[in-house]
Amino acid sequence: MNRSVLSIVGAGVLLALVPWLHVPAFYESILYLVCHWIVLAVSWNILSGYSGYFSFGHGAFYGVGMYTTAVLAGKLDWPLLATLPFAALVPALLGLAIGFVVFRVKAVRGELFALLTLAVTFVVATIILNTPIDGGPGIYLNSVAVPQLGPSPSSSLFLMMLGVAVASLLVAWRVQVSRLGTGLFAIHDDEDVAEVMGVPTFRYKLAAFALSCALAGLAGGIQALFVSYVTSGETFNITVPLTVVLMSVLGGTRHWLGPAIGATAITGLLYFFTAGDHAIAGRAAVGVILVLVILFLPEGILGQYLKRRAARARAAAAAAPAQPAPHAPAIAAVRPHPTAAPLLEVRGLSKAFSGVQALDGVDVQVRQGEILGLLGPNGSGKSTFINVVSGHYPLSAGRIVFDGQDLTGVPAHRMAHAGIARTYQIPRPFAHMTVLQNVSLVAMFGCARLDEKAAQREAWKWLEFTGLQARAQALPEDLNLHQRKFLELARALAARPRLVLLDEVLSGLTPGEIEEAIELIRRIRDQGATIVFVEHVMRAVMALTDRIVVLHHGKLIAQGQANEVMRDAQVVSAYLGKAAHA
């Protein structure tokens, strides 16, 4: 069995013995509360820590779970255990409904998402308070029987909450090490790029939100019996979301265990002071500790430890001789001659940004196996073309047909799955992932859709191909521009794409680095890739392209062989003589 699973289950089994050890009830109730906060912090982290969508609405889902059990058990006389699946299901459905709307709106990210989820808490509280669900007086649960799992009702509740805490940790661990977790961490770093690299961001966010809400609701259901009197004011106050955020940040949000460490530390500290009748001093002490942690350990306690360990591993990897990797793979064994069959066909492609017509009815065909140069003066629409064809921006009008498949209007991740990969003019690596992880992610989610191990092997090959293998364990911030550009290339190639869109991979490089990059692109071409190549460096355009098209003010003004097109009067005038000097 996996070591993490073994530790979680082992700790759970040991703690499950506590009710039979005759420890004072006080300690059992502290353990209950530790488990309660572990569930809340860990479940919050599955969405908010992993994907970066900070929610201040966790109290709403917890409260809905609480009220579901309170109504079913307290008003409708259901047995407690029968209510718990619904205490998970109802908040999960509420989360799905909210996510279904909110996750589609690009503007609702960051602080807006936090505010929106906070507003949900107030709306839910108002509805519950002013309808027969509560109606004002609250719901008493004194007469609800607690199933006898331990020697006393309170120990039974402890065992139930312990079970949910173990389940939450297992879910959080499983998510972290799965494809879902990898995708969520990519969303955290750069959601738009994650989508373009093949991560189904909408579906992943919904899945994480539903899991997060279900676990919080389950904790609420058990807590309803623990407090035995449920009121809207106590349930939906700001304490729950604030506390879980603080616990997770204290422990570290990029690891399944971090929030559990934060929850244990804060609950333990508060009760240490309460036991000594210094509750206010306790709160102040927790506040000071949090300030210090945020100032000196911004990644949280566990986050800081893991960061140091990773830095040591990187230093060791840098000192060791470069790991030999298998030979660079062929995209296709032999370069096929460009054929007349179009791999990509765009018709009437238009893209408008409020007031700016960046692309205006562009018709372009990219033939199988060719390198098509996409040229034009600054602001002519080249990057917009790549952004639209890769799905980064939705188009305003026109059609995109790829290998006979109509991809018009499909989400970017489906374009990646179909075989379109791209680089960004200004490199956009996932900042918290190593170079190797950046490339593996694309092998996992791009056209190749490899499993994690195969994706790593694929990533090593492309790191060797681009000469980055010695930097595999480095973070993107440690790379120079030249290496970042090559990381973009390695990422695009690791998807095993059928079409690669290269957006100014040579810009900002020194003459020597440009020569190296030209050679690399030539090798990519020789292995059979179809490439759209946006570039200002004319020497590279002349050396590499089979055909060029020229854009000006978003319109296609010329296409054909590079030598002929660059002599075209309209092209020369568009460039204001630049072609002549290149």
Ligand SMILES: Nc1ncnc2c1ncn2[C@@H]1O[C@H](COP(=O)(O)OP(=O)(O)OP(=O)(O)O)[C@@H](O)[C@H]1O
């Ligand atoms: N996100 C955006 N919002 C508003 N306008 C944009 C956006 N992206 C591009 N534009 C505008 O669209 C036009 C085309 O820009 P684009 O970046 O595609 O040109 P380009 O040919 O790639 O230029 P360069 O060679 O300088 O990279 C420009 O007028 C630009 O200001």
